[in-house]
Amino acid sequence: MPKPTLRTAIAVSALAATALVALPLHSAQAAGSTLVVDAAVPFRPVTHAASGGLYALAENNRPADSLLLPIKMHTLTQPPPRVGQAPNGQPPGGDTLLVAPQADRVGAAQVIRMPDIYRDFPYRWVGWNDWFAKVDQMVNDRLAATNVSNVTAYEIWNEPDWTWDTAAAGDFNTGWTRTVQRIRTRDAVTPVAGPGYAVWNVNWMRAFLTNARNTNTLPDIVVWHELGHTTPHIAANVAAYRSLEASLGISPRRIFINEYAERDEIDVPGRVTNYIAKLERAGVWAADRAFWYEYGTVNGLTHNNQPTASWWLYKWYGDMAGNMVRTIPRAQTGLDGFASYDSTRKRVDVVFGDESGTNSVRVTGLAGLGSTVRVRLESTPGSGRFTNVSGPTTLANTTYTVTNGQITVPVPNMSATASYHLVVEPTSGVPSYQQRYEAENASVFRAERFSAGSASNGGYVGFIDNTGDPRTASYVDFVVNVPTARSYTMTIGYANGTGATATHGLAYNGGAWSTVSYPPTAGWGQFGSTVSTTVGLRAGYNVIRLAKGSPFFAGGTGYAELDYLQLT
Known part of the structure; x- marks a missing residue:
């Protein structure tokens, strides 16, 4: 990564070149705004898509697993094996293969940023023979790591719109083709990601x-960055990409914004809330917090291995389950937020911010929660990246009457730098801990999420297969949180249309493998059948893996689709 001042100058220059105006850091003055949340209008499963980070992890388990599991990390963009990159003057670190065991333990996928084999940023091009030798070595190292299964792509280059040496290396698009073809001579299956532009530019x-x-x-995964206070443009940029893709006859690709939020935004919970809200509504596959300072802290979520204020924002995000539901801000700048509804817990979570003064949140679609609801409101401050915050501040905990299926919650004295969390639940019958975990909310590796009317919460995971190769075999990781260390009955909702018993491997917290058997059911995508087993879990967070294929597991048989697991 560049020094911050250089990065800012380049980003603003490029934004001007594409006729986008770089907005100043939002100075909230529009008190009286209302964020509307419609809990009855889901638009996709909760996947914690924006809970990712560039250079988020460092060797020697930094930060600790205990800080990563609650925020449900989705993706990491990490340097390649034998990393040379010295970001912001730090020694090289964050080698994908060295941090892979920890990323695997917390259910995060990794993308290898290949040009970080070079030490300097902007990258200093040496020559094609040098580059190909480095590409060969990086791919060979990845192939030799046969127990690493969470690498989801090679990122071919980073910000070629200003770091590619056209004078010495020729046209970038030709260079992309040459590099992908070189990779495919050794690895024909690992996806490739790019182009990685610093800004969106349709031309x-x-x-x-x-x-x-x-x-x-x-590219299997299309990458660009959203920096320079570009939140108002995110939806339009994604829509423009989809339109371009269709016009060229290209099948839909996953969109990965693997750097979001500027240097003066990344540690401001209110601003980051605005980014997450717009990234979620735009439907990106994944998004990573941009890197501006030091690696191994998820870019400011931790300090001295303890949470900062921003960590609590991502903890609220990590607690979401079920489906993301529609949020409607008054404008594209200022007050915004993202929300979820978990139909099994009958719980609505809303995270919002980026506004000052007295504002409100109107939550509609609450008819199924009863005539009265319990509402908890809490906040986390904009106290920066060097101040540890032990927990959010509770602002209110009260009961509201539901009128015409909705409530309006006033939020006085908001700070534009802070983020806020609203939880709406029934006044009775709320479980003491989350018991049901939907498969579509889990970390899904090389399988697909689908919808079905008979599925719990409307979604499930299918196309779970095994090739005998850790680069392509399928598994699903459930990050669960239980109150006490003990044995739990684990019930799995599934479908199996093969007409014969199918099997998956079961392991939790990296322990020994056992086998789960799924007798045949009425058909594919037709749910209601369950199987049960017993798991011994520790108090707090645990990772449960159901695998058709996985390192240290020979592989399952037949086929089964996963609906949910439930712990009682």
Whole structure:
């Protein structure tokens, strides 16, 4: 990564070149705003898509697992094996293969940023022979790590719109093609990600995709960055990409914003809340917090291995389950938020911020929660990256009458730098801990999420397969949280349309494997059948893996689709 001042200058220059205006850091003055949440309008499963980080982890388990499990990390962009990159003057670190065991323990996928084999940023191009030798070595190292199964892509280059040496290396699009073709001589299955532009530019993307389509080197994951106070443009940029993709006859790709939030935003919970809200509504596959300071802290979520204020924002995000539901801000700047509804717990979570003064949150679609609801409101401050915060501040804990299926909660004295969390639950019958975990909310590796009317919460995971290769075998990791250390009955909702018993491997917290058997059911996507087993869990967070194929597991048989698991 560049020094912050250089990065800011480049980003603003590029934004101006694409006719986008770099907005100043939002100075909230529009008190009286209302954020509308419609709990009855889901738009996709909770996947914690924006809970990711560039250079988030460092060797020697930094930060600790106990700080990563609650925030349900989705993706990491890490340097390659034999990393040379010295970000912001730090020694090289964060080697993908060295941090892989910890990333695996917390259910996070990894993308290898290949150009970080070079020490300097902007990268200093040496020559094609040097680059190909480095590509060969990085791919060979990854292939030799046969127990690493959470690498989800190679990122070919980073910010080529200003770091690619066209004078020495030639046209970037041609260079992309040459590099992908070189990788495919050794690894024909690991996805590739790119182009990794520092900003969205439809003309650059059109030229890139056209060349990649014509040379059969299309990225499996499309990458660009959202920096420079670009939150108002995120939805439009994603929509523009989808339109371009369709116009070129390219099948839909996963969109990965693997750097979001500027240097003066990344440690401001209110601003980051605004980013997450817009990234979720835009439907990106994943998004990573941008890197501005030191690695191994998830970019400011931890300090001295303890939470900062921003960590609590991601903890609230990590607590979400069920489906993301519609939020409607008054404008594209200022007050915004993201929300979820978990139908099994009958719980609505809303995280909001980026506004000062007295504002409100109107939550609709609450008819199923009863005539009265319990409402908890809490906040986390904008206290920066060097101040540890032991917990959020409770602002209110009260009961509201539901009128016409809705409530309006006033939030006085908001700070634009802070983030706020609203929890709406029934006044009775709320379980003491979350018991049901939907498969579509889990960490899903090389399988697919689907919808079905008979599925719990409407979603499930299918296409769970085994190839005998850790790069392509399928598994699902459930991060669960239980109150006490003891044995729990684990019930699994599933479907199996093969007509014969299927099996998965079961392991938790990296322990020994056992086998789960799934007798045949009425058909694919038809749920209601369950199997049960017993698991011995520790108090707090645990990771339960159900695998068709996984390192240290020979592989399951037949096929089964996963609906949920429940712990009682």
